[in-house]
Amino acid sequence: MSFDIDLTRQLGAQRVSARFATGPGLTALFGPSGAGKSSVLNMVAGLLRPERGHVVVAGQILFDGTIALPPEQRHAGYVFQDARLFPHRRVAQNLRYGERLTEEDRRWISFDRTVEFLGIGHLLDRWPRSLSGGEAQRVAIGRALLSAPRFLLMDEPLASLDRPRREEILTVIARVRDDLKLPILYVSHDRDEVERLADHVVPIG
Amino acid sequence: MLSAAEWAIIGLSLKISLVAILLTLPVAFALAWVLARGRFPGRMLLDALVHLPLVLPPVVIGWLLLIAFGQSGPIGQWLQSWFGVSVIFRWTGAAIAAAVMALPLMVRAIRLSIEAIDRRLEGAARTLGASPWHAFRTISLPLCLPGILAATILGFARSIGEFGATITFVSNIPGETRTLPLAIYSELQVPGSETAVTRLAIIAIILSIGALVASEWLARRHSGAEGTAHVL
Numbered sequence: 001m002s003f004d005i006d007l008t009r010q011l012g013a014q015r016v017s018a019r020f021a022t023g024p025g026l027t028a029l030f031g032p033s034g035a036g037k038s039s040v041l042n043m044v045a046g047l048l049r050p051e052r053g054h055v056v057v058a059g060q061i062l063f064d065g066t067i068a069l070p071p072e073q074r075h076a077g078y079v080f081q082d083a084r085l086f087p088h089r090r091v092a093q094n095l096r097y098g099e100r101l102t103e104e105d106r107r108w109i110s111f112d113r114t115v116e117f118l119g120i121g122h123l124l125d126r127w128p129r130s131l132s133g134g135e136a137q138r139v140a141i142g143r144a145l146l147s148a149p150r151f152l153l154m155d156e157p158l159a160s161l162d163r164p165r166r167e168e169i170l171t172v173i174a175r176v177r178d179d180l181k182l183p184i185l186y187v188s189h190d191r192d193e194v195e196r197l198a199d200h201v202v203p204i205g
Numbered sequence: 206m207l208s209a210a211e212w213a214i215i216g217l218s219l220k221i222s223l224v225a226i227l228l229t230l231p232v233a234f235a236l237a238w239v240l241a242r243g244r245f246p247g248r249m250l251l252d253a254l255v256h257l258p259l260v261l262p263p264v265v266i267g268w269l270l271l272i273a274f275g276q277s278g279p280i281g282q283w284l285q286s287w288f289g290v291s292v293i294f295r296w297t298g299a300a301i302a303a304a305v306m307a308l309p310l311m312v313r314a315i316r317l318s319i320e321a322i323d324r325r326l327e328g329a330a331r332t333l334g335a336s337p338w339h340a341f342r343t344i345s346l347p348l349c350l351p352g353i354l355a356a357t358i359l360g361f362a363r364s365i366g367e368f369g370a371t372i373t374f375v376s377n378i379p380g381e382t383r384t385l386p387l388a389i390y391s392e393l394q395v396p397g398s399e400t401a402v403t404r405l406a407i408i409a410i411i412l413s414i415g416a417l418v419a420s421e422w423l424a425r426r427h428s429g430a431e432g433t434a435h436v437l
Binding site: 074084097098101153 | 323325326328329330331332333334335336339343344347348
């Protein structure tokens with residue numbers, strides 16, 4: 001089982017809950033905006049604490065009644081909708097941020113391979129604010145991969161992109177899914193996207 | 206060009222202001238962080254206390270310092286019995302007065318920059334493997350550097366100009382507590398001292414503008430990522 005997840009948390013007036021167990025490949029959390037899909041990802045990443053439930057990813061318990069690993073010990077590669085690159089670091093330093101924090105024997109992809117895989121070699125000296133949405137998203141994916149994640153979390157990574165860029169990043173994500181064989185938890189409200197990428201679909205909300 | 210006495214006044218003023226800023230900066234940062242991020246009972250009270258030097262007459266602050274640091278004051282007694290020192294009528298006392306008066310301005314500047322940090326960046330750093338402390342050092346601290354810089358310059362300018370609390374707390378002793386503003390005030394008491402006053406006033410203007418130019422220069426050196434990091 002790649003993702004075995006059962007979560008509940010009250011956020012203001014909203015009750016966010018999710019319960020699913022899915023196999024390898026890409027699991028899409030599909031539902032309307034505001035259904036709490038991002039909160040589910042944040043709880044899996046350890047950025048938000050569930051009231052109860054459990055989070056087990058690829059056999060490792062990240063959260064249950066007694067265990068609650070901090071985000072830095074969960075080895076999640078989180079790709080945010082807004083890329084969320086560090087504005088005070090050039091692209092290369094953004095990419096290296098997580099790599100530096102990973103022990104060498106845990107790394108499974110090299111800097112050069114990541115750069116080549118994502119086609120971002122020409123961006124390394126740039127500042128994040130000078131990147132287009134699609135470029136920023138590719139760098140964000142690279143930054144996540146270089147932290148040697150055991151699984152990926154993707155929060156509407158295409159939502160802030162125009163159509164040609166969407167197609168480009170969609171292809172990148174499909175390649176990450178097929179070539180790197182990482183379990184991916186993918187949030188989207190776009191039916192087309194989900195149909196093209198998902199191995200499993202979990203409706204939320 | 207300048208007389209030895211004038212150089213001495215400049216030296217004393219700079220020494221007092223620099224010590225005051227070095228003293229205040231870590232305290233101001235800690236207070237700013239707690240006020241920006243902390244959620245605890247008494248936060249409003251702490252906020253009000255920090256702002257007191259900004260709203261009270263400086264003379265009152267000087268008087269309160271006199272009570273606290275005086276021979277029978279709580280801090281004064283403690284300093285006397287543990288270190289055998291007194292700050293009354295000493296340049297160290299002038300530095301304390303300048304530090305207290307500069308504190309609220311510095312806290313405000315730093316707090317604004319802390320509040321402007323996108324906290325989601327810290328979350329992103331955590332998911333990449335950063336401990337809270339590492340995320341603070343590599344993300345939060347560099348991102349509020351322009352605010353810290355602004356606070357330093359503001360605090361320095363405020364310290365250089367400090368008058369009321371200083372003269373009340375540590376008096377106006379040549380060579381010890383007579384800073385630039387106190388020297389100008391003293392000269393003004395002497396008939397026919399227009400030239401001396403003018404010279405000292407020009408020095409004050411040059412020091413202040415110098416601080417401003419230095420801050421702009423530093424901000425520009427640090428502005429690579431942000432593009433426009435103006436201090437004031």
